[in-house]
Amino acid sequence: MGGNCGSAEKRPNEQLGSWFLRSGWSKGELARQVNRRARHIGAHHISTDTSRVRRWLDGEQPREPIPRILSELLSERFGCVVSVEDLGLRVHHQAPSVSGVDLPWRSR
Numbered sequence: 537m538g539g540n541c542g543s544a545e546k547r548p549n550e551q552l553g554s555w556f557l558r559s560g561w562s563k564g565e566l567a568r569q570v571n572r573r574a575r576h577i578g579a580h581h582i583s584t585d586t587s588r589v590r591r592w593l594d595g596e597q598p599r600e601p602i603p604r605i606l607s608e609l610l611s612e613r614f615g616c617v618v619s620v621e622d623l624g625l626r627v628h629h630q631a632p633s634v635s636g637v638d639l640p641w642r643s644r
Contacts, residue, residue: 551623
């Protein structure tokens, strides 16, 4: 039982799991909902399936726009705001315009 580094292991996302259980959706239904919402917002590269949903529940961090889509779907389902953070997911700010990075041509 030796050699495992605990920090390197993914832990189940209990927050997402809790919201998922309460939603009453199956993994397949959640995957369909995510794909439908992704197409609606023009994110045609998103193709979620039940094994992907299981990986999120197991602790994998999905890339944007998935966290935002999950937040929107669950917010609508429960009639209250369910934030990305409530789901135990991180918000990735990659676009410089969003994160406020000081771009080289703007610095003095």
